[in-house]
Amino acid sequence: MIETVASWLQHSTSTVILTGAGMSTESGIPDFRSKAGWWKSVDPRTVATVESLAGNYALFREFYQLRIEALEQAKPHKGHEILASWEQRGLVALVATQNVDGLHQLAGNKDVAELHGNIVTIRCAKCRKPHSKSHFMENAVCTYCMHHLRPNVVLFGEALPQEAWNRTFNTVQSADVVLVIGTSLEVYPVNQLPKMAKGKLVYINLEVGTHTQGFDAMIQGTAGAVLVQLDAFLSR
Numbered sequence: 001m002i003e004t005v006a007s008w009l010q011h012s013t014s015t016v017i018l019t020g021a022g023m024s025t026e027s028g029i030p031d032f033r034s035k036a037g038w039w040k041s042v043d044p045r046t047v048a049t050v051e052s053l054a055g056n057y058a059l060f061r062e063f064y065q066l067r068i069e070a071l072e073q074a075k076p077h078k079g080h081e082i083l084a085s086w087e088q089r090g091l092v093a094l095v096a097t098q099n100v101d102g103l104h105q106l107a108g109n110k111d112v113a114e115l116h117g118n119i120v121t122i123r124c125a126k127c128r129k130p131h132s133k134s135h136f137m138e139n140a141v142c143t144y145c146m147h148h149l150r151p152n153v154v155l156f157g158e159a160l161p162q163e164a165w166n167r168t169f170n171t172v173q174s175a176d177v178v179l180v181i182g183t184s185l186e187v188y189p190v191n192q193l194p195k196m197a198k199g200k201l202v203y204i205n206l207e208v209g210t211h212t213q214g215f216d217a218m219i220q221g222t223a224g225a226v227l228v229q230l231d232a233f234l235s236r
């Protein structure tokens with residue numbers, strides 16, 4: 001199956017990569033829904049929400065300060081580096097990610113659509129003016145209007161960034177190949193994107209779950225190991 005997918009990639013004139021939290025676990029960042037995921041300790045649906053931002057800011061801020069702190073140690077892994085090299089070699093048109101850790105950009109990908117925003121940049125929750133990460137980590141308030149600060153992450157209850165969504169929606173529709181890597185496809189509306197694909201649809205995941213009808217290929221394994229195997233064929 002690896003060889004088949006590699007040949008699809010080789011002959012593709014437009015490939016889109018769609019990633020989820022499973023792309024970052026090998027960098028030490030827990031995912032959400034598998035056994036060691038975040039949801040075992042705290043359910044993001046109770047803190048990563050517009051209600052929590054408005055009504056329980058101390059918990060909201062602590063949750064994101066913890067996640068930002070955890071990011072300090074995280075580095076892109078081999079799989080991230082391979083996706084960056086594929087972009088440089090013209091093999092990838094777009095990386096669309098649900099991840100908010102910025103690891104694709106850190107690895108060198110220039111064209112990244114952050115469908116759920118990111119937690120590496122901060123803004124005022126009211127006047128939207130940008131602030132530094134250290135301001136947020138030191139519990140500061142907005143220097144312009146004294147309101148609460150928050151990461152530029154898409155909270156449950158918020159709309160996805162229009163430009164990132166439109167870009168991804170259009171590119172997936174016209175792609176020859178869409179690689180879906182490290183996501184449970186549990187969360188709407190990103191889980192609708194694979195259904196828009198008209199080209200070859202490939203699912204690369206540790207668990208081959210229930211949302212995989214309509215895929216042309218499914219490869220069970222870690223993102224890092226599978227990308228290394230695919231890259232070996234592409235580098236021949």
Ligand code: APR
Nearest residue numbers: 020021022025031032033098182183184205206207222223
């Ligand atoms: N390689 C491949 N797959 C992996 C790896 C790995 N190293 N580690 C974990 N996985 C798989 C898990 O088996 C799981 O199916 O990645 C998937 C991660 O799924 P989720 O934890 O649900 O993460 P994700 O799909 O990205 O969640 C979507 O939910 O909480 C919200 O906004 C949050 O963006 C997130 C969204």
